[in-house]
Amino acid sequence: MNYYSLFLLACFLCGSNALSMVTSTPLVSKTTQIQASNGITPGVIVGGGRIGTFMYESNEKRDLLLGKRDDTVGPETTGPIYICTRNNDLDNIIAKTPSHRLEDLVFLQNGVLTTYLKSKGLEKNTQGLIYFAVSKKGEKPIDGITDLNPDGLTAVTGKWANDFKQRMVKGGLTCHVLDKQAWDVAMLEKHIWICAFMAVGSKYGITVGAVEKDYKDEIKELIEELGHAITQEKGIQFPNGLADRLCAYARSVAHFPTALKEFEWRNGYFTDITFNAISTLRPDPCPKHTEIMTLQNMLFSARKSWIQRGKEEAELLEFKWGQTRALYEMRDERNRNKSM
Numbered sequence: 001m002n003y004y005s006l007f008l009l010a011c012f013l014c015g016s017n018a019l020s021m022v023t024s025t026p027l028v029s030k031t032t033q034i035q036a037s038n039g040i041t042p043g044v045i046v047g048g049g050r051i052g053t054f055m056y057e058s059n060e061k062r063d064l065l066l067g068k069r070d071d072t073v074g075p076e077t078t079g080p081i082y083i084c085t086r087n088n089d090l091d092n093i094i095a096k097t098p099s100h101r102l103e104d105l106v107f108l109q110n111g112v113l114t115t116y117l118k119s120k121g122l123e124k125n126t127q128g129l130i131y132f133a134v135s136k137k138g139e140k141p142i143d144g145i146t147d148l149n150p151d152g153l154t155a156v157t158g159k160w161a162n163d164f165k166q167r168m169v170k171g172g173l174t175c176h177v178l179d180k181q182a183w184d185v186a187m188l189e190k191h192i193w194i195c196a197f198m199a200v201g202s203k204y205g206i207t208v209g210a211v212e213k214d215y216k217d218e219i220k221e222l223i224e225e226l227g228h229a230i231t232q233e234k235g236i237q238f239p240n241g242l243a244d245r246l247c248a249y250a251r252s253v254a255h256f257p258t259a260l261k262e263f264e265w266r267n268g269y270f271t272d273i274t275f276n277a278i279s280t281l282r283p284d285p286c287p288k289h290t291e292i293m294t295l296q297n298m299l300f301s302a303r304k305s306w307i308q309r310g311k312e313e314a315e316l317l318e319f320k321w322g323q324t325r326a327l328y329e330m331r332d333e334r335n336r337n338k339s340m
Helices: 003-014 019-036 050-058 085-096 099-104 115-119 161-170 180-204 207-215 214-236 240-252 268-280 287-295 299-339
Strands: 042-048 065-068 081-083 105-107 128-131 156-157
Touching: 003 065, 042 050, 050 161, 085 105, 099 105, 128 161, 128 180, 156 161, 156 180, 180 207, 180 214, 180 240, 180 268, 180 287, 207 214, 207 240, 214 240, 214 268, 214 287, 268 287, 287 299
Parallel strands: 042 065, 042 081, 081 105, 105 128
Antiparallel strands: 128 156
């Protein structure tokens, strides 16, 4: 009797579940070991757009791809969960993710997510800073390598940082693993780039490359203005040559179109700085940015949003104060009863 016959006989004698246990478990373990040896842990890709498709295909389709809106991360999944969607999808994705898997969420969105992630208890999660472009779904990405940064600009921080870096390397891209403090500076620098170039580009209806080529003085002045505003607001200092670095990146993705999208996550960050300053009788630290937002009819809606958030924060503060006051009153009542 050959080995295969003995194998089938053993499965028959041990019961119907034996075959599935013996055949499936070793195969999964073997795949995991092969992928882990490359520094990449099998995981989940949320979003089937340009970035999500690149992440999925660059890892030879070894991850679980969730490309539909109603797809959810199952409790049985393991490894990193790369969120390759728009910012406005984050609430729904986080809400549907099992609690034991939340720490594995990896955020790859543009914009300043700091306050948002903190409100969700996810401020320590892995975050990626994407400095590459995928023109069309399925096309090879263009790395953000510039004449001033020949080693590339894409960066990552957090639990799954090394995994993300290995995925980038496997996809033919560069990536730097940074500590959180260094990453915050890099993130805000990228934020200045997208807000400045989208603003000036929308003003004239031109591409990123045309902004850098035809309106260099204007874009550099705006970049320096926004950098100074962040320094005033957050106390963060940017390395010298901020405007030159960001203009160099613009040349590497010159074909990019410009538009004022996802305003609350992008340019809304700077209109908030403006309103915060004006509300305390300080000069607007972003006058050039404010002028463009006014011309693009964005400032009025931004002001309404800022006022609404202020009201919500005030109501939350009042609620918390009411709870604290009630606790103090209960304590005082107990103390009075003890003294009687």
